[in-house]
Amino acid sequence: MRATQKLMKVFVTRRIPEDGLRVLTESGICKIQQWDSDEPVPKEELLKRMSEVHGLYCMLTDKIDSEILQAAGPSLKVISTMSVGFDHLSLGEIKNRGIRVGYTPDVLTDATAELTVALLLATSRRLIEGTEEVKNGGWTSWKPQWMCGYGLAGSTVGIVGLGRIGLAVAQRLKPFGVKRFLYTGRQPRPEAAAKINGEYVPLHELAEESNFIVVSCSFSSETKGMFNKDLFSKMKKTAIFINTSRGAVVNQGDLYEALTTGQIAAAGLDVTDPEPLPTDHPLLSLKNCVILPHVGSATYATRNMMSVVTANNLLAGLKGELMPSELKL
Numbered sequence: 066m067r068a069t070q071k072l073m074k075v076f077v078t079r080r081i082p083e084d085g086l087r088v089l090t091e092s093g094i095c096k097i098q099q100w101d102s103d104e105p106v107p108k109e110e111l112l113k114r115m116s117e118v119h120g121l122y123c124m125l126t127d128k129i130d131s132e133i134l135q136a137a138g139p140s141l142k143v144i145s146t147m148s149v150g151f152d153h154l155s156l157g158e159i160k161n162r163g164i165r166v167g168y169t170p171d172v173l174t175d176a177t178a179e180l181t182v183a184l185l186l187a188t189s190r191r192l193i194e195g196t197e198e199v200k201n202g203g204w205t206s207w208k209p210q211w212m213c214g215y216g217l218a219g220s221t222v223g224i225v226g227l228g229r230i231g232l233a234v235a236q237r238l239k240p241f242g243v244k245r246f247l248y249t250g251r252q253p254r255p256e257a258a259a260k261i262n263g264e265y266v267p268l269h270e271l272a273e274e275s276n277f278i279v280v281s282c283s284f285s286s287e288t289k290g291m292f293n294k295d296l297f298s299k300m301k302k303t304a305i306f307i308n309t310s311r312g313a314v315v316n317q318g319d320l321y322e323a324l325t326t327g328q329i330a331a332a333g334l335d336v337t338d339p340e341p342l343p344t345d346h347p348l349l350s351l352k353n354c355v356i357l358p359h360v361g362s363a364t365y366a367t368r369n370m371m372s373v374v375t376a377n378n379l380l381a382g383l384k385g386e387l388m389p390s391e392l393k394l
């Protein structure tokens with residue numbers, strides 16, 4: 066870049082993996098400011114830092130709403146989020162302002178699908194409860210009817226949202242001997258479904274028929290609170306409910322009731338509403354509910370790749386070029 070050209074101002078809302086930061090620093094086209102912490106930037110601080118920013122490198126924990134966009138003003142050309150989910154971005158206003166958006170599909174699919182399978186098995190085979198029993202002396206001997214759970218062989222698995230992650234989960238579950246895959250979404254996905262012999266069914270039918278229900282849909286006003294009292298009451302008493310999508314697709318009060326009254330057998334959640342879940346939340350008192358701290362994509366390699374894709378999206382947006390992964394608005 067010629068010395069006469071002005072550097073573009075970029076704000077990075079968190080400490081990020083070195084690889085991603087290096088892509089930005091070595092580009093030579095931007096002046097980087099960063100919130101140098103592993104914890105989110107407070108909103109007041111973010112508002113201050115947005116002034117005259119051209120590019121924003123953000124996380125799913127940064128709510129980019131009209132106040133933030135207003136604070137940035139017309140200089141803001143690109144928002145690049147280090148996530149595939151984009152429910153934290155006010156897309157309507159972003160579009161109206163002509164701002165481009167980058168995100169990170171594909172690079173996190175394998176890691177998230179793996180974690181989903183791990184959570185499903187931990188929940189259905191009661192792994193966390195079992196290790197607790199080993200530590201607290203509850204393990205007194207091998208007992209014929211103790212610590213039994215539910216197996217995948219011969220089961221019906223329902224996938225809510227047969228997208229990138231939903232399909233990758235189903236493909237990983239298939240070798241366990243799953244008998245039937247059901248799926249639902251806004252429309253049939255014949256190409257993806259063919260890979261797992263999946264049958265497209267309405268949500269209520271999926272709820273009624275499945276032994277395992279895996280939620281891997283995106284979050285929107287349509288999916289908000291989708292898993293409620295009515296739907297839990299349709300599920301089998303032996304059903305295992307797994308959610309790695311977004312916490313707010315579930316009505317957590319209704320889930321608590323379903324888990325404590327035996328409406329369903331168990332739940333595994335990688336995502337909650339809010340995050341973090343308060344440590345005195347009722348769901349945390351239940352043995353049949355396994356809760357993880359939103360770690361679906363948390364492998365070193367995946368987070369590195371996500372940081373690099375986010376950086377490359379941002380740079381391409383600043384230069385007015387094609388992004389590696391641009392969200393179509």
Ligand code: NDP
Binds near residue numbers: 170225249309310311
């Ligand atoms: P995709 O866009 O590939 O898949 C999203 C799926 O959601 C699509 O199959 C879509 O199906 C479905 N969907 C959308 N609206 C509805 C609806 N109303 N009812 C049922 N299904 C619906 O995204 P990814 O698979 O890459 O990611 C999915 C989500 O997983 C992300 O949006 C994010 O929230 C979450 N995620 C969580 C992670 C974690 O750490 N726990 C890690 C990564 C992602 P159709 O279009 O057919 O309706």
Ligand code: DGY
Binds near residue numbers: 147151173
């Ligand atoms: C995402 O990318 O949307 C996940 O929730 C975190 O990787």
